[in-house]
Amino acid sequence: MIGVHPAWLPGSAFRALGSRRVRVTGEGVVVATVRAEVEAAVAEHGGALVDDGPSDLDLVCAPDDGEPDPEAFVVGRAGTTTVVRATGGAGLLYGLHHVVRLGESAFRGAAEPQRHAPRQPVRMLDHWDNVDVHPVMGQVERGYSGGSIFYADGAVRADLSRVRAYARLLGSVGVNRVGLNNVNVGRTEAGLLTELLPEVVRLAEVFRPHGIRVHLSVSFAAPITLGGLPTADPLDPAVRDWWARTTAEVYAAIPDFGGYVVKADSEGQPGPFAYGRDHAEGANVLARALAPFGGTVFWRAFVYNHHQDWRDRTTDRARAAYDHFAPLDGRFDPNVVLQVKAGPMDFQTREPVSPVIAGMPRTRLAVEFQVTQEYTGHQKHVCHLVPLWREMLGFRPWGEDGPTVADSAAGRATAPAGGVVAVSNVGDDPFWTGHRDDLGVQRAGDGDAGQTGRRGDAQGVGGEPPAVGRGLDLAHGGREAGAVGLRLQPVEGDVPLDVVGRRGQVAATARHDLARGARRGDGLVRAGRHRRGADLHQAGRIGRRRCDDDQPGHHGRGDRCSQDHGSTSRFG
The missing domain is CATH 3.20.20.80 (Glycosidases)
Known part of the structure; x- marks a missing residue:
């Protein structure tokens, strides 16, 4: 198994929390996970996990607080301390990661207590x-x-x-x-x-x-x-x-x-x-x-x-x-x-x-x-x-x-x-999903794109580095075209990443200017063209033919495909 990519949880995402004094109160296996996350963050960024005395962040699991949903949490500011309270370990874990996503803003100014709870139970x-x-x-x-x-x-x-x-x-x-x-x-x-x-x-x-x-x-x-x-x-x-x-x-x-x-x-x-x-x-x-x-x-x-x-x-x-x-x-x-x-x-x-x-x-x-x-x-x-x-x-x-x-x-x-x-789309690929993910386009939502964005880069669309913002715009536009959207092919060195119609993997960093790559003569956005071929290939609706997909990992295996695909394929 190749090394694990941190995705949206690199150590740098915990900098704001990890540089402060944090107290964790409560018992249980998930609360222990919260405590371990804090221990790792303060060890990396110079803060401290404290049991008493002043703190910048209190994470409290109190089953008798009266909140009926163990996955809910309340976050607010009490003086100079940010406080997260939950009645269950899951709620406290979600509250911890809410603070991580807020970054420095979680520790500034006044904030009235605000309840957060999942909209879907499963x-x-x-x-x-x-x-x-x-x-x-x-x-x-x-x-x-x-x-x-x-x-x-x-x-x-x-x-x-x-x-x-x-x-x-x-x-x-x-x-x-x-x-x-x-x-x-x-x-x-x-x-x-x-x-x-x-x-x-x-x-x-x-x-x-x-x-x-x-x-x-x-x-x-x-x-x-x-x-x-x-x-x-x-x-x-x-x-x-x-x-x-x-x-x-x-x-x-x-x-x-x-x-x-x-x-x-x-x-x-x-x-x-x-x-x-x-x-x-x-x-x-x-x-x-x-x-x-x-x-x-x-x-x-x-x-x-x-x-x-x-x-x-x-x-x-x-x-x-x-x-x-x-x-x-x-x-x-x-x-x-x-x-x-x-x-x-x-x-x-x-x-x-x-x-x-x-x-x-x-x-x-x-x-x-x-x-x-x-x-x-x-x-x-x-x-x-x-x-x-x-x-x-x-x-x-x-x-x-x-x-x-x-x-x-x-x-x-x-x-x-x-x-x-x-x-799920996850496998044992080093980037989890088969995409190179330095750019930040593959996120659970727009709000997470900056969590792993490179700090210190010039800001672009939505406060993100320019390539991140442009990548998100292109990804959104591809779905609205009723198609795959775009395909990215990595190139060597610091040359801009081309948006091309050939096979390739997503490989981009904040230094790649996607818009410039798309303007090049060999950069083509082919909306809908490959998607139809993929649909017909998977559904077997064009009869039996030789699969021409020569990419490693096709069908979930590491070998190259050389098989026929007919009309009896399963859809899941």
């Missing part, structure tokens, strides 16, 4: 990682950043230092759930539930200190493949008992286990249809096994006839999930969350909002997005996806006076909260 990243390397899909299905950070050589990695760094990054931006394996569950991956469970325990121990619960994707046929039963019929008493017994064993090993993610009756995955049962009956048997422990089953609504000929106009693929699930509204158990792709097709660059979201007002719904760039350039392009997500989450299915999609996911509409889920 903020989950699903990893489509395989324990065994799949012969077609590779180690990470729809992965364009190398291999898995969790698995190598058919097992959980012995060295989990990269996972620790990843958990730290996720905790700093408020992700609180992680799915550890591919929803297309293979035989080895199914064993994570049973014989490989001790390895899952190791991963849970890495994520727990950052307020993150782990989930497993499970096969609906597990009672047969793992339990030796003759059936997986959800109404069979032996099947119910097997799920209850197996789930109890999981919680005995991982008390804060989040629950299951299930892809059933979809693209060849087994499901309740084989027994004449519907998806509510299938989901509820797992939900009842999880309920005594507070667990949740995320049941994916991505169900359609994957044998359909795309030229057959008599079957409407876009309404398939609605047809399967809308009649089941109100029949799912309280701890079932129906995980619905934001659009009705498959993470396309332009789609309407899925009708399932408006069609199931009595069902907990989680909206699923795709961070991995399956349809937006295979991570060889800069494509700022946040505007797309904001646009879909802000849509009001019931009209201008009705709730938004985000409201439905957060439980502010008609049903209890489900949350927001996204498919």
Whole structure:
């Protein structure tokens, strides 16, 4: 494993906090993480972690403060001291990183106490990682950043230092759930539930200190493949008992286990249809096994006839999930969350909002997005996806006076909260996602771009170094073109970075002037052109042809691709 890039948490980001006297009060595993962050920061920047006396920053976890949300925090100024208070460790961790993002401004002037709390109760990243390397899909299905950070050589990695760094990054931006394996569950991956469970325990121990619960994707046929039963019929008493017994064993090993993610009756995955049962009956048997422990089953609504000929106009693929699930509204158990792709097709660059979201007002719904760039350039392009997500989450299915999609996911509409889920784009690439990230265009949002920007550079757009501001503008514009946006190719030395139409990786620093590169004769922004090729390639809609992608890491592997791609490819 190559060294870990700090992404948005380099040591310099902690300079303002680390140069001061800081006090941390409270107990618990996540509070211990807060204390360790402060210890490292003051050691690097000359401050001090104090137990008494005056302080510049007080970080207080007080469970009896009366705040009902353990992920909320209150920050304000009391005289010359900045104070962050929370009732839970996660809230204190989020408050710490809020102060880090504020930098010096967190310690200046007066500030009335202000409450911050997540708008979505579940903020989950699903990893489509395989324990065994799949012969077609590779180690990470729809992965364009190398291999898995969790698995190598058919097992959980012995060295989990990269996972620790990843958990730290996720905790700093408020992700609180992680799915550890591919929803297309293979035989080895199914064993994570049973014989490989001790390895899952190791991963849970890495994520727990950052307020993150782990989930497993499970096969609906597990009672047969793992339990030796003759059936997986959800109404069979032996099947119910097997799920209850197996789930109890999981919680005995991982008390804060989040629950299951299930892809059933979809693209060849087994499901309740084989027994004449519907998806509510299938989901509820797992939900009842999880309920005594507070667990949740995320049941994916991505169900359609994957044998359909795309030229057959008599079957409407876009309404398939609605047809399967809308009649089941109100029949799912309280701890079932129906995980619905934001659009009705498959993470396309332009789609309407899925009708399932408006069609199931009595069902907990989680909206699923795709961070991995399956349809937006295979991570060889800069494509700022946040505007797309904001646009879909802000849509009001019931009209201008009705709730938004985000409201439905957060439980502010008609049903209890489900949350927001996204498919991860992370692999073992030294820059996490396959992009060189010195420039700062790949961020969780515009506000984070300056956190790793080079201090002392001339300021440009939005207070950022000129290249950072221009890079963000270009990335935004690419998504609005309904396309990949742009592709960046590194060049040697201090020559400006060209915006080109050839293959390349994102490689830019604050000294590269993207605008000047774009004006050169060989600098072309090709919006939409490559994206269509990527779409057709992934969907197999142009028949069988030789893949011409010669880049390392294609299909999530480190080798160069030389295989045919036909019309039977899975979409996830």
